[in-house]
Amino acid sequence: MTEAAVALRSAVRSALVADGALVALLGGARVFDEVPRGASFPYVTLGEARVTDYGSDEAPATEHALVLHAWSRQGGHREAHLIAGALLQALDDADLSLAGHRLINLRFALADVRREADGLTHHAQVRFRAVTSPA
Numbered sequence: 001m002t003e004a005a006v007a008l009r010s011a012v013r014s015a016l017v018a019d020g021a022l023v024a025l026l027g028g029a030r031v032f033d034e035v036p037r038g039a040s041f042p043y044v045t046l047g048e049a050r051v052t053d054y055g056s057d058e059a060p061a062t063e064h065a066l067v068l069h070a071w072s073r074q075g076g077h078r079e080a081h082l083i084a085g086a087l088l089q090a091l092d093d094a095d096l097s098l099a100g101h102r103l104i105n106l107r108f109a110l111a112d113v114r115r116e117a118d119g120l121t122h123h124a125q126v127r128f129r130a131v132t133s134p135a
Helices: 002-017 020-026 078-091
Strands: 043-053 062-072 101-115 122-134
Touching: 002 043, 002 062, 002 078, 002 101, 002 122, 020 043, 020 078, 062 078, 078 101, 078 122
Parallel strands: none
Antiparallel strands: 043 062, 062 122, 101 122
């Protein structure tokens, strides 16, 4: 299961940094697993993941719940919403190539946009559900 999760996260990041619309909104390929010190806003981070067994003895499969985070300080919710929309466009039903695994599907599940307690940062959480199987 862990190998499938690593392969999925890698494929998702590769797809996002290759997506022209998202890169234009971010002002560069600012998609991080860990945010570098002093990173400029806006940016996207790969967030929480939940992995569960989804298969059978005859057909092994893994279900993934993956959260992406968009961070903005432009002022207002607009930029966070636009980035969330670009994440959805880039990944919903995407045909990604995973090392050692096959992506059965990748679907948008839910998005939340809110202002953080600092009053400056807007934060979108975009959730996806994926199912993978061994290649």
